[in-house]
Structures are given as structure tokens and as C-alpha cells.
Amino acid sequence: MWRRQNVRRRSGTGSRLFLAYAVASLVLVLLLGVMLVRSYRDDAEHQGREQGRAQASVIEEMAVAPALDGAELAAGLTATQLERLQGATDLAIFHGSVVRLRVRSYTGQVVFSDDGSTAGGISVSSAAFRAAVAGQVDIAVVADSQRSAGKVIRVLQPVIAGASGQAIGVLELYLPYDAIDAQLQRQMTATYWRLGVTLAILYLVLALIAWSTTRSLRRHAARREHEALHDGLTGLPNRAAFRERARTAISVATGSGGEGAIVLVDLNRFKEVNDTLGHHAGDELLRLVGSRLGQALRTGDTVARLGGDEFGLILPALPGQDVLDLLEEARRELTRETVLDGVPLSIEASFGVALYPHHGTEVEELLQHADAAMYQGKRGAVDVVLYAEGGVANPTHWLMVQAELRHAIDRDELVLHYQPKVRFADDEIGGLEALVRWQHPQRGLLPPSEFLPAAEQSGVIEVLTAWVLRRALEDQAGWTALGQSWPVAVNVSARNLEAPGFPQFVAGLLAEHSTPPGQLLLEVTETALAGDAEIVARAVVELRALGIGVAVDDFGIGYTSLSQLRTVPVSEVKIDRLFVIDLDQDPQNQAIVRSVIELAHGLGCRVTAEGVETAQVSAWLAEAGCDDAQGYLYSRPVVWPHLLDLFLHPRSTGRHAALDEPAAPAQLTTGGPTP
Template structure:
């Protein structure tokens, strides 16, 4: 959403066009000046060539014959002078010659058309010296003697007689005005033609400049649009989303307004790609972008952040209006559509963070919106507003994730184990592995301090892998001492959704030589409901390898009876919420009794969590519960301590309890306390 800003490109393009036009005009003018100068030089060259030819004719036809046998250094005889006068009078009379002098090599004027013996260029003049040595010199000069304007001055050697030797220098001045006038007429035509040609050239350059500038402007706008928009949907991309979100937050801070940053993630989008193909997935993403844009206001921003994740910037609305608007967008989004002939209902999770209530920095708000969205994916609500008490504080998650990675590498984690006791004979029926973090600065940390951050990233896979390896190693230790207790390990839904997880578990069992039936994986009921199809697929694959799966915290999540019937679950663990005060609470008794009957009817064992008193244990045993787990039997401790308790019992009971440890329980799934 939002219109493309082309103003700056238009101003830049106009300036570029003006600069290009000015530069082109300068070049065209310079080209014109050069061409005019060249034409003028050509015209003068033509005049000089004409003067040289005319002088050659006069010298050869008139002067040379008249001076045959003359010795100019001694002067001319009367006969020679008369012959020369007669040969040149006609040319001078008709004006084809302005002035004529015959000079000796010493510069003496031996003949002139007006009878004078003075004047002419100096002997030292290069032109005279050139003529004296046999070279013709031609120049257009101003005539200073008769004020006839410009003339063509020709200095050339006089060659008389059969010897072919020069006897003097002919200084001849020819009229240039007629030639100049003719050349001017020719030049006028040439100038017009040149002007038209240069004008056409300039117009062409201007058109090229306009077209090029326009193309560059469009290209720049296109490049900017491409840099800030998603190529598939045409929506703003992550960079544009960040910029618009920051602008909205900064504007709200100045105006004292409110707004929201919303993250939207499609549910089960991978199934569309896998089932209908990537072209259908692309069409679905375009449809989602279109529907969200249509549902929101023109001032709001809808951006595609990557994959199937979208971001919304909703400025200027309080909380209730934001939620109403998002609900309207969700209603528009979930309308059924048809892709490749298959009816499809779009589902998505919305995580909402408000500003300035939940933060004033874009990264902080994005983290909190992401945390809310993730909570929505694990629960039943499609729209979740970030709440400090409902979502683990994500502002430190990046730090926790980085530290946890290092903790796994440094082997700072430890496993405590809590026994599950068979109610029919009070014997240990297995151990549940519970992870702790021996932090070098903060001491022993319970799972609630780091599991939420781990489950939001790939760290959970590293963590689960570490717990499985350590639990199987410890199990080999107590097995070698004669105790064949099965071990239960908590895994998150993210583990089950990871392709190949079941094969990884099977590989670890083979690596440690552990029979599959001696490993139980526990998944919370809430996690089972998150992505039911992928989780069910993983559970079926695990069952195929012989590994059992237990539904943990049963009763507080959203597992349906159909899921329990279709998924090969081997054990159901009743949440402690229904077990506390079970011997005195008729409602909890009815619920627990129903769960026991239901689980047994589906072929599952039943374990009750949080058993702390003997009357509760007795009631569970009488009601047919298979096993129990709680402080009545033991708090979580390291396994050698349990082995010592089992081999060397103390006190009045079969299993004495160790020193009290503060109870910790995490209700969001994953590796519990």
C-alpha cells in the first residue's frame, strides 16, 4: 500500500534535462562556429587560388613576353616599358587589376601601372623573399593606398625568355570585393543550410535528451520501487516496512498518538506448496496481500516480510480500534477461495504490539509482535495482543539464544531426573529428564529462564539434541548398574515439525545401543494442537521406529478426542491442575476418572503429575491410574542420587525424599522443569 513517490525523480530528471540541453546547445554553437570559420577559410582560400591563377595568366601572357631579354637590375628600355604598358593597360582599364609593379630582386620598382617608382612591400618581407626565390605568395590584404577595400596581393617571380630563369618579382594587386560578394552570397546559402542542419541536430539531441531522461527517471523509479517492494505481491518489502514503521512510531511520539505493529503468519502454508505446487503458493500469497490491503485503511501499510510472513503498520488508532480493524482483516482473509480447483480456507496468526505501550523502538515492537504471534500459533486464538504476563519477555531472547548456544558448546547444561512410580507396587517405572542450566554468573537456572527463547529459534533443536544424547548416556550408566529404567525426554512441537526428526531420534538410539521401547518422548497437549497434521505425521513415524510418545499436561490444552484416536499416543499424563487436592475435590475426581477411562479405552497408559500427598496417591491407585509423579516420591535430582535412594532406602517409606527443591513448571510445552 502507499503510492510511489516520483517527485524527487521528476525534479532530478528536469534538472538533468536542462543540463543536457544546455550542454548540447553549447556543443552545437561551438560546432557552428567551427563550421562557419572553416567555411570562411575555405572562401578565402578559393579567393587566393583564384588570384594566383589570374596572376599566373597575367605574368605568363602579358608581363613575361614584354620583358623578354630585359635586365631589371639595369632598368627597362623605352621599348620594353611601352610593350609592358600596352600589355597591361587593358587589364588595368577594365579593373581586373588594381595595381601592378615589376621589381628587381633588390626591391627597385622598374615598372608600375601609375608610373611611380616607390611603394610596395619591403624587401625584407618574407613574402617578397619567397617570390625572389621562385615561390608564389598570395594573401588577402587591405589596400591602404587607394582605399578600395580588400585586395588579393600576389607576389610571384617573373620568368622571361627561354632560359626559364626568374629576372624579378611581379607584385600584383587584384580586386577582392567581387569575389568576396560572390563568396558572401554562397556563404549566406551555406549559413542557412548549416543553421537548419544544426537546428535539426539540436532538436534531435533535445529529443534524445528528453527521451533518455524520461527513461532514466522511469528506470530510477522502477529501481527504487524494486528495492522497496516485493517482486511477487507488489507490496512493500521488509526494508520499506522498517522505514514506514519507524516513521509512524516517530510521528506518534511527536503527536502523542498510538498505533500498532502487527505480524501475520499463514498457518500450514507449506502444505499448499507441497500439495498444489509453488505456483499455487505464489497465487495464495498474492491473494493474502490483496485481501489484507483491501481490508485496511489507505494510511496503513501492508508489507510482505518474506516467505509467508506479512507485516502491518497501523498508525493513529487506540487498542480497541486496532483489534477491531485486525478482526475485520482476519474475517476478510479467511473467506474461502479456490486454488487449482481446490476449495481452500486461509488461516493465519496475528501478533499485535502497540506503541508506545509496548515499546518505542521498531526492533522491540517486532520482537513482541513475533512473541504474541508465536503464542497464537500454539493456542486457539488467531489474534494475540502482546502481554507482559502472558508472553515471555522477548527483549532478551536474542541474548539468551546466543548464550544458550555457547552453553551447549561448553556443556554448561545438566539433567535432573524425576521418577515415575507404578501405583500398583510403588516401584520406579521410569525417569523423566528435566534440563537445567548451570549459568556461570546466574547459577542454576530453571527451564522457564531459557526455554521460551530457545523455542523461538533453531536453538531448540540443538538443545533437544543435547538432552537426548545426555539422557541416553545417563541411561546407559544406570543400566550398567542393574536398573533398566526407561527415560522420558520432553520435546517441543518445533522438534516434531522439523523434517527428519524421527530419523534423528532413531539414529541416536542406534548410536547408544538403546532399545526404542526404553525411550519416551513427551509433548504438551498445547503443542500437539499447534500443527496437528505435522505433529501427527511425526508421531506416526516415531511409533514406526518403536519410540513411544506421551501427551503431557493433558487437560489444559486443546487436544481433541479425534486426535487421540488417530495418533498412536502411548501415554497420557494428567496435568497437576486436576491432581492437587484430588482426594477432596469431586469435580477434579470426575475429570480424572473420565480421563483414565478414556485413555485406557484408547490403549494408553495414564500417569498423574504433581502428586504430593499419600491420600491423592491412594485415590489414583484405586481409580486405576497406572503411574504417578510428584514430590511425594521425589523431587528432580541427578540420577546417581535416585540410584542411591533405590538401593539404600531410608525413612519409613519405600523411597525417601531428598532435600526440598523449589518447584518449577512451564506450561507452554517443550522440555519441562
């Protein structure tokens, strides 16, 4: 419907434009015709007057002037002069080449007329007569006063005496105009036909030009409108068209009480295709994705390319569960294997879903929610994620956090807390995990969940990780100088491992602080290992070759399988707290944890259980062969001098009994997987 309205609007605009061209052309052609007719008529009359001038000149020179040689018009003509003049003009009068002829003195007296009368003629006070007296010739086409219809050419000119060559009077001559007028009418009729045909052809040519121009402009406008609202690569609607259609769909749903969804789709590891197969293959993949999404959705749904490898979907008139079912079908259609440049590929994508009106009624609000849900999907194991209030971070808020976090690093507002790992073998601290906190000047001490998701989506994570590594190595040098050689563990993200030269950067920091590589353990989340597998695996291999330990954090909730650990030489596996909390009462979790412990040991990895909070769980893990444990049973995350003080001055009830005491309020912040 949206496209049909645009077509009708362009068609109506084009018709009005052509009509304007046609009317303007017709007006111009008619004006040109009127001007040409007037010009032709004026030319014909001028031609008649000139013909009269020539004829009058001949009559005056050949007939009148010789007959009046030596005459004094003021005194009248002699009989001889009258006879000569009569004889000279009779033939012209008889043949009709002259209608009337008068010879007048300067006072206006008629001294000779063709009919013998001495009265009549033009008034002596007229401009024409005075001009003739002054020696000029006046010619005009006038109505014949002696006939009810018809015109004559009136000529008034001086009479020149033959011998003296001086003007002696005025010749008033009336010449026939009917023949000239008839010839003029014939010429004008022929001219009208020629002019009419020519102007008609001209109008048709102008009309054709106008029609062609209008059509070209309409096509150009349609092309420009299409280009302005469609992606040049895939032919799909672009971001501007997507927003317009989304507003329309939301407005319709609001008016009718309906519902629908705004969906953002982002391809996973699209950069690998461009880097490996070239941009032409990436372009072909984008076209394929657009085509498959369009085929998987309904006729009235919209698929748009918003930019890069991001697509947008509008699913109107569809309830929430049906939206998820439809998107699951679209995901299956999208992930069908394809072949690009001879290489088989499986397309993977993350879908972020925001429902209207449940999650908002403004396009920008829904896009933010869909974007947040999409990034949640990229960090988790589910490809299609429905926005949940409070369940995902707000990307707009992330921009503010990212900017503030950069300043916080420069102002040294970050602090490190440490949580010990306790060995089951001897009940001793086997190492400390560094957990970053933000001492915000207005909001107080912030846990990692308040700022790490935003940092991981930008380059801030690299600066943050560098700060944590330096501060952790400085703190480790402090407790080592006091006699405790505890290794330190630092969390790193997928962006860190994918950054060029990261292993060399870590090695440089170790050398700078004179720290043996074996005293540093880098913890990588399971989802990070499942990112760009080849690059991450290469980085892990380089780190291990330098003697730096690498642990898989939060194992069991992401994509990594134990078989993948054969190709990634990690030194430790940390079982996620989800499987540990009620381990002594959950047979299924017991079976999972026991299998992980046995298989990890078979691969030469140590096993650490996270989230140990009760002595019963600790005892079960020790019996199952787990190597280390972390959790509130031993200590909350605290600053390292507090741990050192508790270690050097243990209570009589046991070395780690004091670690179970609640820490100061600022130290009670829950730990978690952080860099």
C-alpha cells in the same frame, strides 16, 4: 505521501538531467557552427587568393614578361619597352580585371605603373616584397588604399624575362576582390542557411535523443528503485522499504505524541503447501495473503513481505485496542477458505504485535518484540499476540542461548532430575519423568524455561533430546541394576517427531542400552500434536508399533481434542496442572477432569494428573478414577539416587512420607514440561 515524494524526486532529477543534456548539446552545436563558418570563410578566402595567383600568373606570362624581354630594370625601360608594356596591360586595366599594376626593380624603384606614377607601392622592407625578390609569390587580401571601402588581392611575384628565363624584377599587382567577395558572401549566405538548418536539425535530434535517454534512464531508475524496495513475487514493499516506512511512522508519532503498531505475520504450515501442491501453489498463496491483508487494513497502513512466508504490517495512528480489533478482522479475512489447484485450503497465521512508543521507539527493538510475540502465538492457542514485557523470550537472547547450549552439551554441563509418578492403586512409584537442568558455569543451575524455548526454535532441540534420551536410559539401567524396574518418561518436541527417522533412532538407543521398549514413555505436548498432524501422527504410530509408549502432556491447554486421540494411538493422557491445583474446590475443573478421565479410559489411555500438591486433591483424583499422579505432594524433581535411597529406606510413617521433605537447594527447581 512517501511514494509521491519519490516520484517528485525522480521527476526533478530527470528534468535537471534533460536540461543538462540540452545545454551541453546546444553548446556543442554552436561550437560546431562557429568552426564550420570559420572553415567556410577560410576556404573562400583561400579560393580568392588562388584565383588571384592564377590570374597574376597569366598576366605576368602573357603580357608583362614578353613586353620586358631583354630589359634591364635597374637601368630603366626604353620607350619601346614602355610602349609594349602599356599596350599589353591597357586592355586588362580598361576592363577592370586589374586594379593597379607596377613593375619594380629589386631596389624598389617603380619602372612602370598603369597610371604612369613612379612612387607608392609596398615598402621594399616588407616581408612580402623580400619574398618576391627571393623568387616566391606572396598573395594577400588587403584593403584598397585608394578607396574608403573595399578590398583587393595583392600579388607580388618575380618578373621572368622571356628569353633568359631569369627573374629581373618584381611585379606588384592588385586585382579586384569585390566580385570574389560578393560571390563569397552569396556562398556564405547560402552556407549559413544550410548550416543553420542542418545544425537546428542536429540540435533537435540531439534534444530528442537526450529526452529519450533521460526518460529511459528515469524509467530505469524508477524500475530499479521499485525492485530495490519491493518484493518481486507479490509486488509488496520489501524488508528495506518496510524498515524505512516504519522509521518514518515512528518519527511522526514521536513528534506528534501519537501511537501505532509494528506487526509480524507468519503463515502456519506453509511448507506443507509447497511440499504437497508445489512451489507455484506456494507462490500463489503468498500473493493471495498479501492481497487479503491489504484489503483488510486501512488505506494508510503498510503491508510488506519480509521474506519467505513472513509479512510485516505498519499500523500508524492507532491505539492498542483498535490495533487488536483491526488485526482480528484481518485474521478472519485471511482465514477465509480458498482453493489452490483444486484443493480447498484455510490459511492460518500467527500475528505478533509491538506497540510504539509503549514497547519501544526503535525499529529493531519493535521488530524483536513483535517476533517474540509471534513465536509465543505459534506455541499457544491465540493467533494474535500482543507483546508483554517478560511474557515472551527475546529472540536475540535466544541466539546466544542456542550457541551456549551446544557447548554445554559438549561439555556435559546438563543434568537430569527425576520426578516420580505415583499409582493411586497401590501408592507405589509407577515411573519417573526425566527433567533436564543446565548447570551453567556462571549462572548456576538453570530451569528448562531459561533455555528450552530457544532450543525448540532451532536444531539444538534434536541434539538436546538425543542427549536426554541417552542419559535417561543410562540412569534407568543404573536403577534397574539395583532392583527397581521403573519406566522412564522423556519429553520430546514437535521438531523431534517431524524429523525423518526419529522412531528408528529411538529404537536404536533402546537396543544400545538393552532396554525393553515398554520401559520408555515419550511425552509430547498437546501443541506439538497440533503441528504437522499427518507427520506427527505417522511418527506416533511407528513408535507405538515398536512398543514405545506415547503420552499427551499438558492436556487441556492446547489444540488437541479428545476426538483427535482416536487417530493418534497415545497410551497416556496427562492432565495439565492448571485444572488440578484447586481441584477439590473448583466444580468446573472437577467436571472437566472427570470427563477427561472417563473419555480417556474409554479410548484405552491411562490418565496422570500433574501438579498434585495437597492430600485433598489426591483423594479427589483417586475417587474419580485417575490412574497416576505427579506433584510436590510426592516429591520435587531430584537426582535418581535420592529417590532410590528414599524408596529403600522409607520412614515408619509411610513409604512416601520422606519424599515430601524439601530437597537440597539445587533440587528444589520447579519441574515443567521439558524434553
